[in-house]
Amino acid sequence: MSKKIAIIMGSDSDLPVVQKAIDKLKAFGVETEAHVFSAHRTPAAAAAFAASAKENGFGVLIAAAGKAAHLAGALAAQTTLPVIGIPIKSSTLDGLDALLSTVQMPSGMPVATVAIDGAENAAILAMQMLALSDDALAEKLDTMRREMTEAVLKKDAALQSQLS
Numbered sequence: 001m002s003k004k005i006a007i008i009m010g011s012d013s014d015l016p017v018v019q020k021a022i023d024k025l026k027a028f029g030v031e032t033e034a035h036v037f038s039a040h041r042t043p044a045a046a047a048a049f050a051a052s053a054k055e056n057g058f059g060v061l062i063a064a065a066g067k068a069a070h071l072a073g074a075l076a077a078q079t080t081l082p083v084i085g086i087p088i089k090s091s092t093l094d095g096l097d098a099l100l101s102t103v104q105m106p107s108g109m110p111v112a113t114v115a116i117d118g119a120e121n122a123a124i125l126a127m128q129m130l131a132l133s134d135d136a137l138a139e140k141l142d143t144m145r146r147e148m149t150e151a152v153l154k155k156d157a158a159l160q161s162q163l164s
């Protein structure tokens with residue numbers, strides 16, 4: 001059975017960004033659960049979810065948080081499943097605070113951090129991880145790559161004819 005992907009966000013105010021990851025995973029038919037758990041406001045719930053994620057059928061955790069964004073690291077501390085962090089731009093510091101809080105993990109405790117508000121890439125990276133043991137999903141990702149390449153080549157052709 002295919003593994004699920006969990007998306008944990010620190011606040012419901014993160015949902016407009018996180019929705020892009022949820023939509024991408026749904027479009028690829030990957031079973032996804034989304035929750036609001038905070039490293040600071042509900043630390044026990046966040047830790048319990050991560051600690052039981054593997055036995056509950058999850059293959060990858062995605063964590064989205066802004067400001068002093070410790071959520072991805074707090075989840076990573078409870079599991080050896082891969083954790084992908086999305087730093088959310090939600091403060092006067094334009095997300096740089098969340099980026100540094102998410103990416104600067106101590107040795108031995110990695111968090112794969114995508115760009116600020118990079119929810120779509122987080123979903124794609126999570127699926128690439130699951131695709132290591134899921135050939136059907138790998139094929140869908142290959143198709144997406146081919147379509148992306150063709151779209152860019154079409155844009156280049158359009159530019160050339162516009163300039164000539």
Ligand code: RP5
Nearest residue numbers: 010011013065066067088090
């Ligand atoms: C973080 O603080 C959340 O992930 C959110 O990005 C930010 C602000 O949260 P709210 O005050 O909007 O709930 O914990």
